[in-house]
Amino acid sequence: MSADLTELYQQVILDHNRRPRNRGRLPTANRVAHGDNPSCGDQCSVYLRLDGDRIAELSFDGSGCAISQASASLMTTQLKGKTTAQAEELYRQFHDIVTTGQTPGEISDLAAFAGVHTFPARIKCATLGWHAALNALKGDAAPATTELPSD
Amino acid sequence: MPTWPDVRADFPILHQRVHGHPLVYLDSGATAQKPRAVIAALVRYYEQDNSNVHRGLHALSMRATDAYEAARARVAQFLHAAEPAEVVFTRGTTDSLNLVARGLAADLRPGDVILTTEMEHHSNLVPWQQAAQASGATLRYVPVLGANAEGGLDLAALDQLLTPQVKVFAFTHLSNTLGLLNPAADLCRRARAVGAVTVVDAAQSVGHGPLDVQALGCDFLAFSGHKMCGPTGIGVLYGRRARLDRLPPDATGGGMVASVDYEGARWKPAPERFEAGTPPIAGAIGLAAACDYLDALGxxxxxxxxxxxxxxxxxxxxxxxxxxxxxxxxxxxxxxxxxxxxxxxxxxxxxxxxxxxxxxxxxxxxxxxxxxxxxxxxxxxxxxxxxxxxxxxxxxxxxxxxxxxxxx
Missing domain, CATH: 3.90.1150.10 (Aspartate Aminotransferase, domain 1)
Structure with missing residues (x-):
């Protein structure tokens, strides 16, 4: 196995892929957004319970490759308790990590995704859940029971 | 297993390493690699004969026109079409299927049925959804049997579905996901019995075995050059002459008109009627070379x-x-x-x-x-x-x- 591949599939990523955190619909969610990657069929829904401007709880659901699922899982652990502005800043840093491979010191587990930058086709996999989360933050409040339009 | 000892030597691209390992190319369903003979035909055309077709009176234009029309005749022979005029050059399977779907939609009415199958590639599905929307016709699907689609098309259900309301039956010859060859001749025969026009998506099958459009009995058949060792950007819509002559043109412009005045225009007969603008000349010539190559292998x-x-x-x-x-x-x-x-x-x-x-x-x-x-x-x-x-x-x-x- 090549060094690039080992770097891509870090232990943290494999762990989140095998045992995803915060997976499934969140019954108390007041925001939901769906993301998909039409070129590969990966799907990710993110459920948020916003308390004012703060993410009180969140979860994700969907199907996709190890990178997309682990990224969404890890994201849910990072965004809990964050404000919209903090979430956007975290995404900006995450995006830098997966596109440049450079990791700022203060970011912990997200640095596991640095290996993605040598596989440009997989950047979309890593950012899918984040896009859904940011859309959910921007979107109108919606009941969590609403059927997702593309399901 | 038939083997051709020198066949890999014909494909320059195969002789490379990827990530330090010999390339093992198992994605020909997406696009096939090109033998040297096809690449050489493209180079020869661009280095010696490149010119526009059906327009010039100079030597190069005549050579290009002859080569382009010879390619049409070669493809007709490859398909066992009745005549070269039944071969329309397009950009590929998708383009061919859009052309025929839009053309047939013009004759469809509410109450008519377009029948297709659950195993179609998007290119033989979305154009029919559009045709149904544009015409008010109903789109129906022949079911696929089995938890892993191992049973193929439900041919018993087909009897119920093939009513006289069915005006078009469009289906794939060879499924790009199931690896399953549909009984195309039988499907065409059954569709013909209710008066439906048949459209066969042959993208996966045409370069992979014998194919005889007259034996299949289809009205239209679509495929791409690039999946059969030819270049990208060239495809074919085969149409039985009687059907093709009734199909309205899609793109209009130069090359497809018999005469034009400020009030309107009159179309040329098929196939030129469907080939507005400068066609993919080199692509057609490369496709003919691919036909030669595949026929030589058998x-x-x-x-x-x-x-x-x-x-x-x-x-x-x-x-x-x-x-x-x-x-x-x-x-x-x-x-x-x-x-x-x-x-x-x-x-x-x-x-x-x-x-x-x-x-x-x-x-x-x-x-x-x-x-x-x-x-x-x-x-x-x-x-x-x-x-x-x-x-x-x-x-x-x-x-x-x-x-x-x-x-x-």
Whole structure:
């Protein structure tokens, strides 16, 4: 196995892929957004319970490759308790990590995704859940029971 | 298994290393590699004859026109069409199917039915959805049988579905995900009995075995050059003369008009009527060279080679723990599609790439079928004349390593 591949599939990523955190619909969610990657069929829904401007709880659901699922899982652990502005800043840093491979010191587990930058086709996999989360933050409040339009 | 000892030497691209390993190209279902003879035909055309067709009176234009029309005759012969005028050059299968779907939609009314199948590629599905929307016709699907679609089309249901309201029956000859060859001649015969126009998507089949449009009895047949060793950007819509003459043109402009005045225009007969603008001249010439190449190998032999490799791949993959294989266990054509519940296709493809293997991962432009089968995405290995049994060993070994990595 090549060094690039080992770097891509870090232990943290494999762990989140095998045992995803915060997976499934969140019954108390007041925001939901769906993301998909039409070129590969990966799907990710993110459920948020916003308390004012703060993410009180969140979860994700969907199907996709190890990178997309682990990224969404890890994201849910990072965004809990964050404000919209903090979430956007975290995404900006995450995006830098997966596109440049450079990791700022203060970011912990997200640095596991640095290996993605040598596989440009997989950047979309890593950012899918984040896009859904940011859309959910921007979107109108919606009941969590609403059927997702593309399901 | 038929083998052509020198066949791999004909394909320059195969002789390279990817990530340090010899390239194992198992993605011919997406696009086939090109033999030197096809590449040489393109180079020769551009270096010696390049000019516009049907326009100039100078030597180069006449040479280009002759070569372009000779390519049409060569393709007609390859398909066993009744005459070259039944061959319309297009940009590819998708373009051909859009042309015929839009053209036929003009004659459809509410109450009419367009029949297609649950196994269609998006290119033979979305244009019919559009045709139904534009005309008010109803779109119906022949079901696919089996949890892994191993049963193919439900031919008993077809009897109920093929009512006199069916005006068009469009179906794939060879499924790009199931590796299953539909009984096209029988389907055309049954459709003809109710007066339906038949449209066959031959993208996966045309370069992979014998094909005779008159024996199939189809009205239209669409395919791409690039999946049969030809260039990209060239495709064909075959139309039986009587049908083609009634099909309205799609794109209009230069080259397809008999005469134009400020009030309007009159069309040329088929095939020029469907070839507005400068056509893909080099593409047509390259496609004719691909026809020569495949006929020289022998199309019966190509079909046997395809089937033998697909059968071998199916048998070698089936014992892998947790694998789910789509399509029939026997009698399959040159591809295998598979999925693992715990390892996603894109991870499989990324690991395979590291071993020099080119595989396809995704929904294969077959989203509705994938959804019906409860799959988001699968991995596909597809074979062609240059693939070998040893390459299937490389595939199996790579998959075993990937599964071990993810399962620990």
């Amino acid at each position: 199309r019966e032999a190509i079909a046997r080679h395809d089937q033998d490799l697909a059968q071998l791949a199916y048998e070698r993959l089936a014992p892998l723990p947790g694998i789910r294989l789509l399509g029939p266990a026997t009698g399959r054509r040159g591809l295998v599609c598979f999925a693992f519940a715990d390892v996603h296709a894109h991870d499989v493809v990324t690991f395979a790439d590291e071993d020099g293997l080119a595989l396809r991962g995704g929904h294969h432009c077959n989203q509705p079928l994938m959804r019906k089968l409860g799959l988001a995405s699968t991995t596909r290995a597809s074979f062609y004349v240059y693939n070998t049994a040893a390459e299937i060993d490389v595939l199996v070994a790579s998959l075993q390593r990937t599964l071990k990595f993810f399962r620990g």
